[in-house]
Structures are given as C-alpha cells and as structure tokens.
Amino acid sequence: MLIVLDTETLDELLADEHILNRVKLECLLLPYMGLRPLSQITVPAEFPGGLEMGQRIDRAIKPHMDRLQAITEPRAKVQVIQETRKLMETQFETVVENSDPYKTYYSWSDRLGLKSEQAKVRPTVHEIFLFKDGRTGKELKRLIKDREKLRVKVQRRPDPQIGRIRFAYPEEFNVKWITRMGRLLGYPDCCVKQYAQDRVKGVNVETRAATQLAEVLNEEKKVDVHAYILGFFFPCRPDCPNSTEKGFRWQEEFSKMDERLGEMYAELLGVNATMVLRQPELINRYIAQFQKPAPEKDGADG
Ligand SMILES: [Zn+2]
Numbered sequence: 166m167l168i169v170l171d172t173e174t175l176d177e178l179l180a181d182e183h184i185l186n187r188v189k190l191e192c193l194l195l196p197y198m199g200l201r202p203l204s205q206i207t208v209p210a211e212f213p214g215g216l217e218m219g220q221r222i223d224r225a226i227k228p229h230m231d232r233l234q235a236i237t238e239p240r241a242k243v244q245v246i247q248e249t250r251k252l253m254e255t256q257f258e259t260v261v262e263n264s265d266p267y268k269t270y271y272s273w274s275d276r277l278g279l280k281s282e283q284a285k286v287r288p289t290v291h292e293i294f295l296f297k298d299g300r301t302g303k304e305l306k307r308l309i310k311d312r313e314k315l316r317v318k319v320q321r322r323p324d325p326q327i328g329r330i331r332f333a334y335p336e337e338f339n340v341k342w343i344t345r346m347g348r349l350l351g352y353p354d355c356c357v358k359q360y361a362q363d364r365v366k367g368v369n370v371e372t373r374a375a376t377q378l379a380e381v382l383n384e385e386k387k388v389d390v391h392a393y394i395l396g397f398f399f400p401c402r403p404d405c406p407n408s409t410e411k412g413f414r415w416q417e418e419f420s421k422m423d424e425r426l427g428e429m430y431a432e433l434l435g436v437n438a439t440m441v442l443r444q445p446e447l448i449n450r451y452i453a454q455f456q457k458p459a460p461e462k463d464g465a466d467g
Pocket of ligand 1: 353354355356357400401402405406407408
C-alpha cells in the first residue's frame with residue numbers, strides 16, 4: 166500500500182529551496198502517498214519570497230489604482246478598471262508564473278504523478294490544487310464552479326447587511342460547500358461540521374480554535390499537537406479523537422517512508438498548533454485591509 170519514493174528523488178525534494186517544507190509534506194507528499202485526496206496552496210503567498218512577489222505586483226499596479234480613484238465619469242472608470250484588471254493578469258504572469266517556485270511546484274507535481282487544477286481567486290491571487298485520481302478532480306471542478314455561482318449571486322444582489330468577508334467569500338458561509346471541500350482536503354468530518362456551523366452562526370472560527378487551545382494551556386494540561394494535522398486547519402477541539410488519530414497515522418506513514426519526513430512532520434504539528442494560537446492576531450491584520458474606505462462594487466480589487 167505504501168508508495169515509496171526512491172532516496173535520490175526524496176533527497177532532491179528535501180533540498181529544494183523553492184518549496185516550503187510544510188508544502189512539501191502537506192501538498193506534495195500527502196496526496197502522492199494517497200493519505201489526502203486533495204491539497205491546496207494560495208500563490209504567490211505560499212511560495213518562498215511570495216510576499217515580495219505580491220509587493221512587486223502592487224507597486225506596478227499602484228499608478229493605475231491612483232488614476233482610478235481620480236476618475237468620476239462612469240464610462241471612463243469602467244475603461245480604466247478593465248485596463249487595470251488586464252495589467253494585474255499580465256503582472257501575475259510575469260512575476261508569479263515566470264518564477265522558479267511556480268515552475269518548480271508544477272515540475273514536482275508532474276514528477277510525483279499528480280494532476281493539477283488552478284483557480285483564480287482574484288486577478289493576482291490564484292489557488293493551485295493537486296490530486297491523484299480523476300474522481301477528486303471532477304468533484305473539485307464542480308466545487309470551483311459552485312463557488313463561482315455563489316459569488317456571482319451575492320455580487321448581483323449585494324446585501325448591505327452582510328460583512329465584507331461574507332461578500333468576498335460567500336462560499337465560506339455555505340455549509341454544503343464547506344463540507345464537500347473539507348472532505349476533499351482530508352479534514353475529519355467532525356471538524357468540518359464544527360467549522361461550518363461556526364461560520365454560519367457568525368462565530369469566528371480562528372478565535373474559537375485559539376481560545377480552546379489557550380484554555381487547555383492555561384489549565385496547564387498537556388496538549389497533544391497531533392490534532393493539528395495541517396496548516397490553517399482548525400480541529401473541532403484540541404483533543405479531537407479523529408484528527409489526533411489522523412495526525413498519528415500520517416506521522417507513522419511519513420516515518421515509514423523516511424525518518425527525516427517523520428521528524429519534519431512532528432515539528433510541523435507543533436508549528437501548526439502555535440499558528441492556531443496566533444490566528445486571532447493574524448486575522449485581525451488581514452481584516453484591517455478590508456476596513457479601508459469601501460471601493461466601488463465593480464472595482465478592480467487585486
Ligand atoms: Zn474533530
């Protein structure tokens with residue numbers, strides 16, 4: 166059952182500096198080993214040097230955004246919005262698609278026999294999904310299409326009552342969509358269910374998860390980090406039996422393939438748990454960017 170990678174290839178992958186260690190394990194090896202149907206990364210953010218790539222694009226776009234702010238005539242505005250969008254797409258091609266991390270990621274996906282699908286979240290933010298079997302690919306395509314439909318729906322009839330995040334990412338508040346995507350990404354059902362319920366009820370999942378973990382730590386109880394199986398994953402509770410079991414199994418499979426992988430994964434589990442503790446802080450920083458003066462509904466948000 167276990168698919169072993171020859172040592173030479175594995176050495177090469179481990180030494181590759183164009184891919185983060187977390188991404189090597191979570192996004193390339195887990196689907197390759199058949200332990201997770203689908204993986205997802207957001208680019209350029211999750212590439213080494215991704216932050217700088219984003220900044221380079223922002224700098225190139227800034228003059229157009231400034232011009233856009235100054236225009237009031239509607240037809241001229243539509244024209245500049247279209248030009249800006251086009252520029253964003255060209256910038257993504259030049260800065261991201263031409264980069265070593267981007268090319269390296271696809272080359273590893275090919276070498277490991279994985280298939281890929283890319284989705285445009287915004288003109289300068291894309292998601293790359295990797296998977297092994299065609300059935301996963303088909304369900305993923307349906308999910309991407311359904312997300313598009315949900316977005317078109319809220320944009321067509323914007324509800325002033327809903328917040329900016331709910332407007333930008335309506336799928337994050339749709340139980341069915343979250344459940345299907347969560348399963349595909351290898352999250353345990355109980356954790357997906359909790360995540361979906363929280364989102365819909367308006368509970369901040371990141372804060373909930375951070376508080377749960379902080380409470381256990383405050384009681385000076387030991388936390389088993391095996392529940393924190395992936396980055397940006399929130400277990401239903403710090404001692405969720407299903408995710409903990411998964412964490413142990415994945416660690417064991419990694420160790421069986423190569424001791425170094427087992428050690429890397431053990432370290433990653435700790436990092437994941439620490440990130441959950443820090444989430445409210447990170448999220449606040451993220452939300453702050455949505456609290457700038459409201460752009461036009463049809464604006465060219467990068
Ligand atoms: Zn759970």
